[in-house]
Amino acid sequence: MSGTVCLWLRRDLSTRFTSIRAARSERLRFFNPFHLFRQDMNWLEHEPLSADVVVVGGGGAGLRAAYEAAAQGASTILVLKGRLTRSGATAFGVAELAGFSVPDGAVDPLDSPDVHFADIMRVGQGCNDERLVRILVDEAISAAHDLERWGIQFVMDPNTGKPLVAMGDFASRPRNRKIYHHGKPITEVLAQEIAKLGVVVLEHNAVLGLLKSDAGIEGVLCADENGVVREVRAGATVLATGGAGQLFERSLMPPDITGDGYAWGYRNGAKLVNMEFMQAGFGTVRPSLNIVLPWYWALLPRFTDRDGQDILDGVLPPDVEAAHAMKTKVKHYPFSTSDASRWLEIAAKRAIDEQRVPDSGSFLLDLRNVDQTLLPPGGDLSVMWPISKDWMKRKRMDVDAQPLEIGLFGHSINGGMVINDDCETTVPNLLAVGETAGGPYGADRLGGNMLLTCQVFGRRAGRRAAELGMSRRGLALRTERPELRHLALGGGSEDVREVKRRVRAAMSQHVLIIRSAKSLDSASQELGAIRESVLADRFRIDTPAQAVEMNEAWNLLDVGEIMVAAASIRRETRGSHFRSDFPQTDSEWDCPVQVELRGDRPNARKAPFAPR
Template sequence: MPNADVIIVGSGIAALITAYYLHEDKNVMIFTKSKKEQSNSWLAQGGVAAVVSKEDDWHSHYEDTVVAGCHHNDQRAVEILVQEGPKQIQELINKGFRFDTDERGHLQLGKEGAHQFRRILHAGGDATGRKLVSFLLKQLVDKVTVVEEEMVLELLIKNGRCVGIKTKKKSGEAACYYASATVIATGGCGSIYAFSSNASTVTGDGIALAYRAGAEIVDMEFIQFHPTMLYINGKAVGLISEAVRGEGAILVTEDGRKVMESIHPQKDLAPRDVVARTIHDEVLQGNNVYLDISMIANFSHRFPTISQLCRSYGIDIESGKLPVVPGAHFLMGGIKTDVNGRTSVAGLYAVGEAACTGVHGANRLASNSLLEGIVFGKRLAEILRNGVQENHFVETCKYTENHFMKKLTKTLPSKQQIQTRMMQYVGIVRNESGLECAKQWFEQFSIPDLLSVDLNELTIEEITIINMIIIGWMITTSALKRTESRGGHYRTDYPSMDKNWKGTRIVRTKEELFVNV
């Protein structure tokens, strides 16, 4: 059977950085269920946050990250992110990557919400993610094996250790691949919501894979909603980067009232959860919300991707107003890992948005996501490059062997039904009755049965829907357990933060399923 030293599931920035720093020493295979360019990283407009100016320092970046994360962050993870980030940025520059510069050749630094200083590096204006992914893919040509349009069905577990993956092609053909180390880098789960900035393929598959294999999952209730999705005919059709507000754009109602004027000291650059809830409240009151960009000179040149998006939907950017609505953007929780990517299952690693080191806390600071993939991807590569060692991070999860033998007996819902349910009951604002309604709806499909169903005879569409149900149930159950409001998790019945709260973790054992707080 096919073998590799390291198998990486996913093709975004975290996956590619890991592969980039591994390929000279290890045989690496990358798997993606669609095309290698179809990822959230490819779509990322904002940029990379890093301390590269003399006026700034890592303590400030640390403070901004923790404040945005509502002090739910892992302090060690944040220190690593903000201290190692500038070094990694310089290394990318030394390797030939070009960030945007001014006419004197100095790095252009933008500002985004909740940052004290200008520290956001961009490439290609608002095409930073695409530029980074393209650069890394070019570096990896003929150096790693990239397998496209082949979905990972399950992780192969033997004697409590992950030893590889089982995949399925669109044709239905299945295959097994074995490796000393398997890395989940599949991104988050934004596309289980009706309004989302994520690629349509980002449905939480990697997290569901890890959960079925017995890995510990944490903080799934913390979903960040980006405040400004372009809103056309009742649909969120694309992201309008926070960098637009960083350059001076403001949120207004149809009659010109400034939406954020009296809401937060940082006004339009308040943390994303605050801005998203404010827009949400305006919409509930029947008000349309717009992003006024009239004060930004040369908007088309500064934001070419956004300008093209607007033109494709017939929006005249010269009018100065773009209709917006919040949409699911980023998962702060995920597969629990240490700062080196190790999970609670031996041989299984996770990095990027699919992983939860605790670096983002309850709400991610703008432009820390690409930075996370760069910093923690390299750290994971260093661990794997030095040899796959016995995992000292293994927790007490007992479920280790694959026993996926049950037949699917329930009629599955459509993707749209799941997305609508999540948006309605587990969205920007939550309460107990809505969460209970969503929980009961998900549990009618029998979560234990879905976790042990035999996937081999199912279609890729059916497997994706099963993963969406499992992820939706995780988020809902975690949100019910957290009886406080913090960051991306806001409950109208518990509107304040509780300083004594820690995290929610979801653990699977062979005998039972439970959420532990």
């Protein structure tokens, strides 16, 4: 393949099969000895593709891994559900600005990689992998230089003419460079770079599961929306599928972030860590989706239900004032029990549980007539506030004219698969990167670290995958396809979309923000009942799109059970994990929780990271 040509395999790839499907559907119907699919569906199998490396996921981490693998000379295939630069979490336009942590002391000479390291370990509260954190901070500056070399434009401070550097969530020093339109510019520039290296890109292909042999993982099985199934065989497989934001009824993640990588790794023996820790917080409900960024709270807006009743009334402890909770919230977006800002999300969740708000579960955040002198002139907040207002106007939300309608949203997962320094999981030939991997974060996560993590560990994952994949060239191994018993059914009458809806309802009611033994037990029972309803063949699968929908729902079921298992065993409150029945932090839990599959259930246990 030419080194300057990128092969794009889009949704129209399978149109050449249309006449074949009509004339020879019986003979070409997809079939395998394990009866993975309903046998009356016209699945068609395409010839397998082979490469040294296959990367699943087209966000910042996946693109960086694909770039690095190809740059090392490895033949590389990138598989993603949607379109490049338009799908996945990195390119999702959920915020006007994204942060990228660079501990170079550009604004604060007291900042350094060592200070950055101390910040991450402090907010991780004993649950980080120290070695991975050290790698992250030591390679952060070079990762930023890579972005600048590729032409990424950081937001400039009009007062200094230099890049704007802000304080990130939970940070002790300002080190957050800002990028317009979240991380989309990163995906756009990396898409150009992988094209130059000849990476094969399969768009609109949903991975159904992993291929495996006695030697480990051997690639993936994927299907497009027209029912064309193919194996992508590779010496090394990199999962960069993001988190599981779609576990919740409201999510600040795009629809394709359904916990796929977690579920595939879990079923194939991978260990997962810190899955009870997640980011949740406020976002706008309508007319458009957007994060309620932390500096909004610096203006002390009114926070009420539709009847004008203050959401915080009767919830705050006697020693906490509303203004203090809001000013503390300026320090970080996500919910955290580490300070008084916790009462904002706790009050909102209690109002929902007590049915004090409409069925939509929304509140009003009124920024009209706020005192803008609360934003220090010349500071980073005063620079970012007009950018935020302009962005919101473009999304049909004028904060000067009407209150924002906001709700509680699930967002990122702080955990993932256990990895080593080069992103290898506990399963041979399987690597994980970005939000799919665990270890760099713990109970809370510094703002600006996720885009950074995707670049630092994407580089490491791609290089190690290339080395591993090229070393395994020519091996003739007998591979097995994944067990997909949930797709062998589909003869029922209920809408397959109901599976996701029920999972989200259970997780939102029982696991989001406020947790207890009672709520977690309810979540476990409801998720188990949903799984039984799928296996009882109650849902209808007639099309490839419905099969993919069911596969995503099945992945969410697994990830929901993993999260519930981890949250149940952690009988304390720490960071983003709030147990109303164990409201204090317990030093006995200054360590991560690992989860792995035992039989057909998740097994959770304390498991400190091994010293390296």
